Amino acid sequence: MAIAVPKRRLFGRTKRPGSTREALVGYAFVFVPMAVFLLFFIYPIGYAVYISRYDWGILGPLENLGWKNYSHLWHDTLFRRAIKNTIEYTVWVVPAQMALGLLLAVVVNQRIKFRTFFRGAFYFPALASSAAITSIALYLLNINGLFNKVFGFHRAWFYDTQTALPAITALNAWTTSGTMMLFYLAALQAIPTDVYEAAAIDGAGPWRQFWKITFPLLKPGHFFVAVVSIIGAMKVFDQNYIVSRGTGGPDYATYSVVLYIYNTAIKDSALGLAAAAGVVLFIIIFLFTIVQWALFGRQEAN
Amino acid sequence: MSEPAAPPLAALDELAAGEPVAVGAAGPPVGIPGRARSELIQRLLTYGALTALALLFFVPFIWSVSTSLKPLPETANFSLLPHTWTVAAYKEAWTQYNFARYMANSAIVSVAITFTSVFLAALGGYAFARLRFPGRNLLFFVVLGTLMIPDQLRLVPIYRMLTIFPVTHWNLVDTYQGYWAIRMVSATALFLMRQYFLTIPRDLEEAAVLDGAGYFKTFWRVMLPLAGPALAAIAILEFQGTWNDFFWANLLLQSPQHWTMQVGLAQFFWSYGTLWNDLMAASVIALLPVVIVYLFFQRYFVAGVASAGVKG
Numbered sequence: 001m002a003i004a005v006p007k008r009r010l011f012g013r014t015k016r017p018g019s020t021r022e023a024l025v026g027y028a029f030v031f032v033p034m035a036v037f038l039l040f041f042i043y044p045i046g047y048a049v050y051i052s053r054y055d056w057g058i059l060g061p062l063e064n065l066g067w068k069n070y071s072h073l074w075h076d077t078l079f080r081r082a083i084k085n086t087i088e089y090t091v092w093v094v095p096a097q098m099a100l101g102l103l104l105a106v107v108v109n110q111r112i113k114f115r116t117f118f119r120g121a122f123y124f125p126a127l128a129s130s131a132a133i134t135s136i137a138l139y140l141l142n143i144n145g146l147f148n149k150v151f152g153f154h155r156a157w158f159y160d161t162q163t164a165l166p167a168i169t170a171l172n173a174w175t176t177s178g179t180m181m182l183f184y185l186a187a188l189q190a191i192p193t194d195v196y197e198a199a200a201i202d203g204a205g206p207w208r209q210f211w212k213i214t215f216p217l218l219k220p221g222h223f224f225v226a227v228v229s230i231i232g233a234m235k236v237f238d239q240n241y242i243v244s245r246g247t248g249g250p251d252y253a254t255y256s257v258v259l260y261i262y263n264t265a266i267k268d269s270a271l272g273l274a275a276a277a278g279v280v281l282f283i284i285i286f287l288f289t290i291v292q293w294a295l296f297g298r299q300e301a302n
Numbered sequence: 303m304s305e306p307a308a309p310p311l312a313a314l315d316e317l318a319a320g321e322p323v324a325v326g327a328a329g330p331p332v333g334i335p336g337r338a339r340s341e342l343i344q345r346l347l348t349y350g351a352l353t354a355l356a357l358l359f360f361v362p363f364i365w366s367v368s369t370s371l372k373p374l375p376e377t378a379n380f381s382l383l384p385h386t387w388t389v390a391a392y393k394e395a396w397t398q399y400n401f402a403r404y405m406a407n408s409a410i411v412s413v414a415i416t417f418t419s420v421f422l423a424a425l426g427g428y429a430f431a432r433l434r435f436p437g438r439n440l441l442f443f444v445v446l447g448t449l450m451i452p453d454q455l456r457l458v459p460i461y462r463m464l465t466i467f468p469v470t471h472w473n474l475v476d477t478y479q480g481y482w483a484i485r486m487v488s489a490t491a492l493f494l495m496r497q498y499f500l501t502i503p504r505d506l507e508e509a510a511v512l513d514g515a516g517y518f519k520t521f522w523r524v525m526l527p528l529a530g531p532a533l534a535a536i537a538i539l540e541f542q543g544t545w546n547d548f549f550w551a552n553l554l555l556q557s558p559q560h561w562t563m564q565v566g567l568a569q570f571f572w573s574y575g576t577l578w579n580d581l582m583a584a585s586v587i588a589l590l591p592v593v594i595v596y597l598f599f600q601r602y603f604v605a606g607v608a609s610a611g612v613k614g
Contacts, residue, residue, distance in 0.1 A: 036422075044463070047462070129588055131588065134568075241548075261457055
């Protein structure tokens with residue numbers, strides 16, 4: 001989410017210096033939140049990098065490896081598989097949730113009956129817990145499930161190496177589309193209505209209006225939604241974990257980067273290697289976050 | 303996604319507002335040729351898409367609720383309504399499969415974390431909005447910076463820290479305290495509170511100060527009551543976030559007596575995967591609190607978020 005960065009200078013005085021007492025009260029008020037932020041957010045970054053340089057087992061650091069954990073990751077077939085799966089997932093889920101989110105936004109933005117109801121209903125899967133939604137999907141897509149019955153398939157979608165990752169992709173595109181709908185609704189509001197008036201006078205039908213006006217004018221919205229979607233997609237974990245009981249199966253078909261971090265740390269107790277994978281993922285996400293802030297932070301601040 | 307993106311706040315306002323907003327659907331037709339036909343096409347397209355989407359979004363939930371009301375043998379049938387209506391699946395989930403316990407656990411951690419993070423966000427947000435102290439902007443920048451740190455990077459260091467806590471050497475894994483500690487403050491909540499306090503006129507506090515109220519009293523008696531909508535908004539965000547959390551709960555709350563609803567659901571599926579009616583009943587129970595909060599408090603959610611003036 002784009003956050004309005006304070007426009008004031010970071011250092012230097014505010015205009016009217018407060019009293020010493022006011023300053024002390026200020027420190028007292030922010031003490032607990034700041035302590036928690038420093039202890040559980042800022043410090044862990046450095047600690048993660050520190051751990052990532054060690055062969056670190058369940059009892060603690062064993063040997064300083066320098067940056068060898070990183071080169072080990074590079075050659076680790078499982079990590080490569082996790083990266084491949086995560087990229088494959090991202091490449092499919094991002095356009096899918098964007099398209100579905102845009103469709104939802106455009107539909108509920110029309111003059112339809114029960115519009116408020118539909119908006120709320122379409123947002124609902126985005127509010128629901130991943131565990132409950134995944135359970136429902138597991139039921140619908142099981143081999144004797146409703147989906148197979150209706151569409152005439154005979155396939156265990158989540159347990160087939162061909163379809164397990166696509167099934168998770170479809171599931172998550174569905175659940176996140178409500179959030180994307182809200183982003184797109186906000187972007188749609190920014191388009192002035194007189195453009196449509198002019199287009200209607202020129203005889204452009206609704207289909208042409210959408211492709212020639214709405215879609216191109218949503219460009220900032222598309223960028224924003226894309227970046228948010230990509231960042232979210234690279235963190236995929238819950239569904240893969242629940243569906244495969246943490247194995248990333250069948251045959252590593254659903255093994256994601258975060259699942260790699262989790263299993264390497266918790267199941268294999270290889271904390272150094274897991275921390276290195278975490279740092280790699282952080283750098284990738286950080287780059288996208290910078291893009292997001294650069295593109296949208298400034299315009300939000302204004 | 304283990305952690306859904308924060309909802310775009312301006313659009314949430316839109317979500318609750320029933321007023322039609324004419325975007326894409328242009329104003330009244332004033333003698334434009336071909337207009338009637340164009341409107342007809344638009345309506346057909348809209349209602350066609352709406353029907354398809356409604357099926358996509360409603361069928362899974364309706365089917366789950368229906369299944370949860372069937373006896374087990376009937377889950378093999380494909381009738382939309384149960385032949386024999388029964389709440390047996392709910393009873394089994396609730397008692398035999400311990401979901402009463404998981405529900406209580408979820409309620410305890412969600413309420414505790416919501417209270418703590420709302421209080422700390424309000425306290426910190428007030429200080430950042432109103433009190434002057436050296437380094438204030440730098441500290442606030444640190445708060446915003448934490449928004450960039452993904453939980454996935456924190457996993458290893460936090461797990462290690464909670465296994466052997468620095469200095470004190472406590473083992474906080476598989477304790478509510480450990481889970482509570484890492485979630486007790488939220489940068490998003492603090493940020494929203496600060497923004498909200500900035501919109502409240504200073505006159506009211508100055509009156510309180512003239513009456514001799516101290517800083518905390520001014521905060522507690524004057525500012526907090528004025529911040530009701532923002533407090534409600536972040537309380538709902540925090541409650542929903544904690545209630546739905548799988549990532550940290552699954553990592554930290556390991557033994558069955560500590561499982562939350564979400565962890566319990568996953569564990570139930572792994573152990574009894576084909577008891578579909580029980581699984582669906584448990585899923586419905588897991589969804590219920592969020593549904594209730596969403597239905598009843600949406601207004602506050604929107605009010606607080608809109609006044610915080612943040613746009614996604």
